[in-house]
Amino acid sequence: MKAGRAPTPEQRETEHRRWVTRAERVAELVDGHTRRTDGRDPAPPVAEAELLRQHGLLTLLTPAAHGGAGLTWRTALAAVRVLARADGRIGYLLGDHYVSNASIWLAGGPRVQSLLGRPSAERQWLWSDVVVPGAAPLDLTADGDGYRLSGTRLAPIGVATADMTVVAAADTGSAEPLLVGVPRESKGVTFTPEPESGVPRPDGINVRYDRVWIPSEHVVCSLDPDTATPRASLLGLAVQAVSGHLCLGIAEGAMRYCRGGGPGATPPGARALAGYGTWLAALDAAGELANRVAERLSDAAARPTLTWPERAELAARVSRLPILAADLATEVTFGLYETTSDWPASAQQGFDRFWRDARAYTAGMPLDKRRREVAQHFFTGAEPARTDLA
The missing domain is CATH 1.20.140.10 (Butyryl-CoA Dehydrogenase, subunit A, domain 3)
Structure with missing residues (x-):
């Protein structure tokens, strides 16, 4: 949906239906798809990610002013549900992307939105997250105009496919919990398959961060409840x-x-x-x-x-x-x-x-x-x- 004059309710409904139809086309391509006979996802969902990219679904929630479709959560959630009917793996991948990418629009400031938002839309970045509530936080050590990220976390296997990952970690000096953006190709990021387990689960890969450089402009927001805004929450x-x-x-x-x-x-x-x-x-x-x-x-x-x-x-x-x-x-x-x-x-x-x-x-x-x-x-x-x- 193009930036400019606000669309009418009829136009919004037409646009909503058009994007849900896109999701239905993707669902048709993956429905009945043979996979996982042993109860596990053996490899990162590269093919699924490419399908989402080819059909433009990755930019659905991105504001039009930053190069995206500018749709709402109503349409995004409908797309997730449509894809989950065909295959939970691709539904999870898209839902995780929408939440992770939305962190910059709901909680991030203009600086991080400008830095990460438009490139994400132009290059069709897939987003994922390494956020495990209740787990010991990863470490963020101040280093010049930024931080060094260290630690290991079991994460969704889609992280190995994602172009950008949002990671929850704590400043080792102030203990403030922060959400930071980490490009997949960052030096010091390694992925190791999880040891075999008899329990199927969406978290299937160990991610290690070895003093990964996080520039200050990649700090999306604070996760401190005392400083959160209703919108960020x-x-x-x-x-x-x-x-x-x-x-x-x-x-x-x-x-x-x-x-x-x-x-x-x-x-x-x-x-x-x-x-x-x-x-x-x-x-x-x-x-x-x-x-x-x-x-x-x-x-x-x-x-x-x-x-x-x-x-x-x-x-x-x-x-x-x-x-x-x-x-x-x-x-x-x-x-x-x-x-x-x-x-x-x-x-x-x-x-x-x-x-x-x-x-x-x-x-x-x-x-x-x-x-x-x-x-x-x-x-x-x-x-x-x-x-x-x-």
Whole structure:
């Protein structure tokens, strides 16, 4: 969407639909794609990243003034959900990119936006993150007009494909937590595959930073809750919204796959049909919540005057989505997997990616924390965490 006069509602809806259609085209290219027969992602998602780049989806959220499409979170989250229906791996890759790239637009100042925003749009950079809430912070040691970044972190395997990574680390002098941008080709960055594990998970590579130079202009923002602004704190809510749409898309994709039945599959019996009906009703309800969350997040991100009470109310609403969607993704994909027991082995293996994705992408979600925050806000009005990026 070009910069200039504000678009009409009809124009916004047309543009939204056009970009969702782009995501659907990518989904068609990856749907049914054979992958991961051993429960793991063995290699960085280079092909998936190139598909996103070729179809222009990486610049969807970038403001038009900086060379992007200038769309909102409503469209970005819809694209994530569409792709997750086809393959959770590419849905996760796009969602992680949107959140990581959005850090400069929601939390960064004009300097970092100018330095990183336009080159990112022009060169179609893929973004990822190395942010692990609760883990010991990586070290940032002051060095001249910048820092040296050191430490090792287990990260999503997409980090090895990303052109730019945002990393959470702490200033060793002041202990202030900072979010910094690190180009993939920076000297001192190395990637090592995670040792084999029987548990599927999206974090599949060890990233080591050996005194990596971080110029001061690559400091995106402080993660100190005492200095955060309501707008910057939307970054954490975007993480939750992406997680919810990802989980919902995986569950919806599993239902669609089962509707196809798989080669030689028999129609489900009466008991299985009852389960399908229950899951469809639940997914419809969750889908309505997901749409409302996307609209409210879009509205909040467009408001420079957002207040902390408004942000707290939004946070309590947004947090409902990952709680519901994660539970549904686990329940639906496991229940459906049980119904595929009579399918041919090839069809069953094609389906198993859904329940493995559901397990992988819900494993690290702090769902109990989200449940407590939602309940506490309901009973006491307590404000959810301001700078929680999980």
